[in-house]
Amino acid sequence: MNEGAGPADFEIEPLGETMLLLRFGERVDAAVNARVHAAAHMLSRVELPGLVDVIPAYATLALHYDAPFWAGRDGSPPWQHLAGALRAVFAGVQRSEPHEGRSVEIPVRYGGEHGADLEAVAAHAGLDIDAVIARHVAVEYRVAMLGFAPGFPYLLGLDPALRMPRRAQPRTRVPRGSVAIGGAQTGIYPSELPAGWQLIGRTPLTLFDAAREPPCLLAPGDRVRFRAIDAAEFDALAESAR
Template sequence: MSARQAVAEFEALADDAWLLRLGERIDDALNARVHALAARIRAQAPDWLRDLVPAYASLAVFFDPLSVDAQTVRAWLTRQCDQSADDGAATPARTIEIPVAYGGEFGPDLDAAAAELGLSPTQLIQRHGDGDYRVAMIGFAPGFPYLSGLDPALTLPRLATPRTHVAAGSVAIGGAQTGIYPRPGPGGWRLLGRTPLRLFDAARATPSLLQPGDRVRLRAIGADEFQALSEDASE
């Protein structure tokens, strides 16, 4: 990949933040470049760096305006963008296994979604669970992972009328993405199952279980294992 491809457009978010736009689309290769750039910046960790927030095609960089001026930060970031981005595919990533109980009370939309896709519920579970997922970004709610890597054949539109209540841990499809609701709340994605894991806990040293760039493997479980893991998570 050439340096020209790695150049970002800069947008001032505030007096203490730059938004680096690497593109305008949802694309796995583009998202990998975002995470590679974030990793390169994080590895150098300049004293003025306060936070990095990656999205699908952009990276927000927050800095301390009392210790450095915005143009100095922009010049430094430009040099990082101009470096070769060949390390994008080699960026280290954790692999996190997420157990999921599919269907029934755990996934009330499973049967209808399978019928809409021309699959049996068992086939949908198998194909959904076989996905090679990556956390493209965290958003919508604290700890909510947007997972890229969904089989394109499993793309489903959001519900015409969103639910007013979605249970914490619900695993869902929204368009061409999979997501996991970290806490109860409204939502319009198709609910296929639920994980007993606690995706966000403000009391933990690292509140969000999943981080941008992580790889995710889904593992189908039954109701008994869901119950046992739920009890473990509550301890």
């Protein structure tokens, strides 16, 4: 695999009787992840029949399909017929078209009661707190995938200076909306959950609401920028989100 590879350059693995996995690489890599999202976007445009759901991850694309629809008369398993159709869809496409996704701004109250580990992150990076915040808001992130909990975004693009290992002792509960750093990634906890990542701030926005359509604020492939806010704006946004 290489970052210049076309969308048809993937391996196919059956997962049970109704799932198919397209593997574009073996590591967390922004270029590989971009190809995953480009392929997902292409499949959403062609509306391949018998395809129930498309689930992007870091380097793979899982396809949930209707097995009876893809059952053939030759006795071969349905996934092989779907695999052939997928190869046909991607045939002749030399390079994945970039999928930009939406641009979403996330307001964050950094530090204090909302970011208990911000000072530790600053010390680990050899920076002051203001510099950590400035670096965290300076870049555009990409939602590599949703996982762990409904609506939890794994974001690629973290400044290398801010990378920090997860906590040795995870917390049993962190507040909804907590913004955190775990290794080379940053993420946002959509609900009150156990957490091993380093907490640096909190957003008043609701990341996941089962009654909302769509329920997740962010989607794989979206572009995200953080914006630092003060206590007054945090309270006002939290009140309006109720």
